[in-house]
Amino acid sequence: MPIEVINLNHSYKEGTPFKQQVLFDINLSIDDGEFIGIIGPTRSGKTTLAQHFNALHIPRRGKVIVDGLDTADKQTDLVSIRHRVGYVFQNPDYQLFAPTVSEDIAFGPTNQNLPGNEIKERVQEAMTQVGLDKTLSTRDIFALSGGQKRRTAIAGVLACRPKVLVLDDVTAGLDPRGREEIMSVIHELHRKQRITILFISNSMDEVASLAERIIVVDRGKIIMDDATRKVFARFEELRSIGLELPEITVLMDKLRSAGFDLPAGILNVNEALSSIIAALRKMEVRK
Ligand SMILES: Nc1ncnc2c1ncn2[C@@H]1O[C@H](COP(=O)(O)OP(=O)(O)O)[C@@H](O)[C@H]1O
Ligand SMILES: [Mg+2]
Known part of the structure; x- marks a missing residue:
């Protein structure tokens, strides 16, 4: 289900002295089954852009076409757009409001007026798709861990069977293990079901391993839109706009300056682990 964005501009507080333009002439097209990372520093406009994909924002200048439907067209059924393009908020507390896990996940399909057994x-x-155990069905939302909350939020969106899944900074605030779990859930959704994934993040390492294409947003403009490998080759430029380096890269750099024999530019935990093991082996041999 393709998405087309044409000359999109967006301002907040339009018509007031506080008007602030946050998106400038955005053009992009997204095809079925893509896994796209949308990266950019905080406040660069990622959320504002992504909320146009499922009609949480309606363009005043420019167009957003979802599956052939113009979101600004009065005839377009916005509820059906929101079911086709699922949006998972940055903070699960904005998304979860029913008392228990299963009631929360049921919210979307209930609104679609589906029969009870469905x-x-x-x-x-x-x-199952997000790896939440059945025993958690009746669990109080507030008793969940951060990772479980996020998985519940994703499950709630998946229950509407979207074709496109927009994940807005869903790993923010999780520990590395929690992140890994969420990333593997997302990876599986894409691999098994070919759901189009739009993964928003300000962390380069997360998008590095899974996204096939990366869109870089800076101060409301798209400054890069290319295959992941090509975007990462412009590492210094990414750094200069303030994108944070992967935590593991920073940690490994610290270990290296502390005298450990480790290679530069390590991007994920698995690489880190194997190079630490190799470094320790070398130290053993020297003894
Ligand atoms: N609801 C809002 N009202 C007014 N300004 C907003 C609102 N949401 C975001 N902004 C402003 O728009 C800019 C882009 O924000 P946002 O789209 O949230 O960026 P990002 O997701 O990249 O952090 C920021 O300057 C932010 O302060
Ligand atoms: Mg955001």
Whole structure:
């Protein structure tokens, strides 16, 4: 289900002295089954852009076409757009409001007026897809860990069976293990079901391993839109706009300056682990 963005501009507080333009002439097209990383520093406009994809924002200048439907067209059914393009908020607390896990996940399909058994089936399926154990169904939302909350939020969106999944900074604030778990859920969704994934992040390492294409947003403009490898080759430019280096890269750099024999530019935990093991072996041999 393709998305087309044509000359999109967006300002907040339009018509007031506080008007602030945050998107400038955005053009992009997204094809079925793509895995796209959207990266950029905080406040660069990623969320504002992404919320146009599912009609949470309606363009005043420019167009957003989802599956052939113009989101600004009065005839377009925005609810159906929102079911086709699922949006997972940055902070799960904005998304979760039912008392228990299963009630929360059931919210979308219930709004679609599906029959009870279908709703139940979808809730179970979505829980399986995100790796939430059945025993958590009746768990109080507030008793969940950060990672479980995010998985519940993703499951709630999946229960509407979207074609496109927009994940807005969903790993922010999680520990490395929690992140890995969420990333593997997303990876599986893309691999098995070819759901189009739009993964928003200000961390380069997360998008590095999974995204096939990366869109870089800086101060409301798209400054790069290319295959992941090509975008990462412009590492210094990415750094200069303030994108944070992967935590693991920073940590490994610290270990290296402390005298450990480790290679530069390590991008993920697995690479880190194997190079630490190799470094320790070398130290053993020297003894
Ligand atoms: N609801 C809002 N009202 C007014 N300004 C906003 C609102 N949401 C975001 N902004 C402003 O728009 C700019 C882009 O924000 P945002 O799209 O959230 O960027 P990002 O997701 O990259 O952090 C920021 O300057 C932010 O302060
Ligand atoms: Mg944001």
